[in-house]
Amino acid sequence: MSEGSPFSCVLDARARLGESPVWSVAEQVLYWVDIKGRTLNRFDPATGANKAMAMPEDIGSVALVEGGGFIAAMRSGLFLVDTDGRVRERLAANPEDPAVSRFNDGRTDPAGRFLVGTIDEPKAGGQAHLYRFDERGLVPLVGGLLTSNGLAFSPDSTWLYHSDTPAFTIYRQRYDIETGTFSDREEWVRLTPTEDDRGRPDGAAVDIEGCYWTALYEGGRIQRYSPQGELLAEFPVPARCPTMVAFGGADLKTLFVTSARDGRPDDELAHLPQSGGIFAMRVSVPGLPEPLFRRPVP
Numbered sequence: 013m014s015e016g017s018p019f020s021c022v023l024d025a026r027a028r029l030g031e032s033p034v035w036s037v038a039e040q041v042l043y044w045v046d047i048k049g050r051t052l053n054r055f056d057p058a059t060g061a062n063k064a065m066a067m068p069e070d071i072g073s074v075a076l077v078e079g080g081g082f083i084a085a086m087r088s089g090l091f092l093v094d095t096d097g098r099v100r101e102r103l104a105a106n107p108e109d110p111a112v113s114r115f116n117d118g119r120t121d122p123a124g125r126f127l128v129g130t131i132d133e134p135k136a137g138g139q140a141h142l143y144r145f146d147e148r149g150l151v152p153l154v155g156g157l158l159t160s161n162g163l164a165f166s167p168d169s170t171w172l173y174h175s176d177t178p179a180f181t182i183y184r185q186r187y188d189i190e191t192g193t194f195s196d197r198e199e200w201v202r203l204t205p206t207e208d209d210r211g212r213p214d215g216a217a218v219d220i221e222g223c224y225w226t227a228l229y230e231g232g233r234i235q236r237y238s239p240q241g242e243l244l245a246e247f248p249v250p251a252r253c254p255t256m257v258a259f260g261g262a263d264l265k266t267l268f269v270t271s272a273r274d275g276r277p278d279d280e281l282a283h284l285p286q287s288g289g290i291f292a293m294r295v296s297v298p299g300l301p302e303p304l305f306r307r308p309v310p
């Protein structure tokens with residue numbers, strides 16, 4: 013355990029921008045990406061070994077695919093990647109300009125569709141979108157975003173959670189799992205930045221009680237919210253920029269957190285040298301197994 017934090021560093025990865033932790037129940041390992049370091053990683057907590065697989069471009073998120081391999085959301089599009097990290101096929105192109113937009117946070121819905129958003133890198137007034145990918149192709153569902161993030165589903169699949177990080181806001185909307193469509197979004201939680209605290213909602217996961225856990229980028233902590241949007245607890249992380257959480261371990265009661273170190277000031281990195289690492293803590297309420305992406309049948 014780190015001083016003042018319930019989290020231990022389980023992998024001192026020094027990732028530039030660690031993201032998208034995904035627990036594989038079948039393999040009992042944690043997959044994660046380094047977006048700017050351009051790697052897809054397989055971390056085995058039982059041995060401490062991490063295998064980094066080089067990617068050809070920035071990789072924003074991954075999800076596990078039924079039958080093996082990954083769907084990878086990269087800068088130029090969505091791709092199928094095999095278990096050895098070889099890019100096999102492009103499923104969809106990024107409809108935005110890849111010079112200023114890349115795919116970011118993504119998650120499979122409980123019916124096997126892939127939801128994924130983009131990041132408007134120049135933050136030019138909200139050019140990013142949230143998309144759905146299934147047999148209907150890549151369809152934009154929400155526009156006007158700066159950084160699409162925080163995708164998660166309630167345990168009964170009736171709510172979709174979603175955040176826009178630089179807007180300091182988490183939204184939720186009624187989700188129809190039969191069709192992959194949703195109602196208009198409602199503002200669910202809005203954080204108020206201060207001069208000392210620009211913590212904003214990044215990647216997230218929901219536990220079996222329906223509580224929403226979010227990393228606070230530049231906020232150095234993880235928050236847990238009730239389904240009613242009430243802040244229940246906060247847990248400091250030994251990194252200023254935790255990026256996303258995932259439940260793992262045999263009982264899904266280990267909370268893993270990825271983090272970033274890219275662009276952080278020297279004094280902060282001196283104080284928080286494990287920034288960019290993977291952290292973990294035990295929790296009393298487990299998460300849910302991550303659904304597998306079902307490749308659409310043409």
Ligand SMILES: O=C1O[C@H](CS(=O)(=O)O)[C@@H](O)[C@H](O)[C@H]1O
Nearest residue numbers: 047116159161177178214229255
């Ligand atoms: O690139 C990223 O940056 C954002 C933070 S922000 O958009 O600059 O506020 C981070 O949340 C995101 O996950 C990451 O991919």
